[in-house]
Amino acid sequence: xxxxxxxxxxxxxxxxxxxxxxxxxxxxxxxxxxxxxxxxxxxxxxxxxxxxxxxxxxxxxxxxxxxxxxxxxxxxxxxxxxxxxxxxxxxxxxxxxxxxxxxxxxxxxxxxxxxxxxxxxxxxxxxxxxxxxxxxxxxxxxxxxxxxxxxxxxxxxxxxxxxxxxxxxxxxxxxxxx
Numbered sequence: 633x634x635x636x637x638x639x640x641x642x643x644x645x646x647x648x649x650x651x652x653x654x655x656x657x658x659x660x661x662x663x664x665x666x667x668x669x670x671x672x673x674x675x676x677x678x679x680x681x682x683x684x685x686x687x688x689x690x691x692x693x694x695x696x697x698x699x700x701x702x703x704x705x706x707x708x709x710x711x712x713x714x715x716x717x718x719x720x721x722x723x724x725x726x727x728x729x730x731x732x733x734x735x736x737x738x739x740x741x742x743x744x745x746x747x748x749x750x751x752x753x754x755x756x757x758x759x760x761x762x763x764x765x766x767x768x769x770x771x772x773x774x775x776x777x778x779x780x781x782x783x784x785x786x787x788x789x790x791x792x793x794x795x796x797x798x799x800x801x802x803x804x805x806x807x808x809x810x
Contacts, residue, residue: 664705664706664707664784664785664786665702665705665714665785665786666702666705666712666714666741666777666785666786666787666788666789666790667786667789667790668700668701668702668716668789668790668791668792669700669789669790669791669792670697670700670791670792670793671791671792671793672808673793673796673801673804673805673808674793674794674795674796674801674804675696675697675793675794675804676694676695676696676697676794676804676808677693677694677695677696677735677794677796677800678691678693678694678800678803678804679691679692679693679694679735679800680692686803691724691725692724692725692728693722693723693724693728693733693735694722694723694724695720695721695722695735695794696720696721696722697718697719697720697737697792697793697794698719698720698721698768699717699718699719700716700717700718700719700790700792701716701717702714702715702716703715703716703717703772705785707779707785708776710778710779710781711776711777711778711779712776712777712779712785712788713774713775713776713777714774714775714776714777714785714790715772715773715774716739716772716773716774716775716790717770717771717772717773718737718739718770718771718773718792719768719769719770720737720756720768720769720770720771721766721767721768722758722760722766722767722768722769723765723766723767724760724765725765726763726765728760730759730760730761730762731759731760732757732758732759733757733758733759733760734755734756734757734758735755735756735794735795736753736754736755736756736794736795737753737754737756737771737792737793737794737795738751738752738753738754738792738793738795739751739752739754739773739775739790739791739792740752740790740791740793741775741777741788741789741790741791742788742789742790742791743787743788744783744787744788746789748791750775750777752775753795754771754773756769756771775790
């Protein structure tokens with residue numbers, strides 16, 4: 633049901649972290665594509681050095697879902713096939729440069745009645761090059777959505793979020809503007 637391909641690009645700049653709503657659409661959609669959005673509370677991830685608390689200076693890794701957009705949508709038999717790109721902005725302290733890091737995220741499918749009908753988790757791992765503290769990574773996802781007779785692909789919704797521990801979710805809820 634799901635396929636994935638990852639690419640990583642080192643950047644010199646990381647946009648400001650933030651989110652605006654419980655579900656934020658990621659911009660213009662292609663015709664016949666489901667809407668794609670991110671979940672506000674799961675849009676960012678901050679991991680801290682063990683034992684140093686949640687002071688921002690103790691952050692070991694910061695990840696933000698930069699965008700999630702469809703690249704292609706089609707009907708194939710009784711299924712909708714959606715190709716999408718999910719782009720992440722990452723940062724880490726210079727002291728962690730050259731170390732391998734990773735995080736998980738998920739894509740869920742919501743039907744026209746807002747019921748989650750499928751959810752798949754993905755892992756993204758990368759190594760920041762020496763002396764770099766910022767990077768961008770893109771995952772290409774292909775999903776197949778079974779469509780009952782008469783259903784329209786554009787009536788479905790894809791939801792993207794970072795896989796968070798309860799502590800990471802609590803941190804987001806305490807620190808993100810509402």
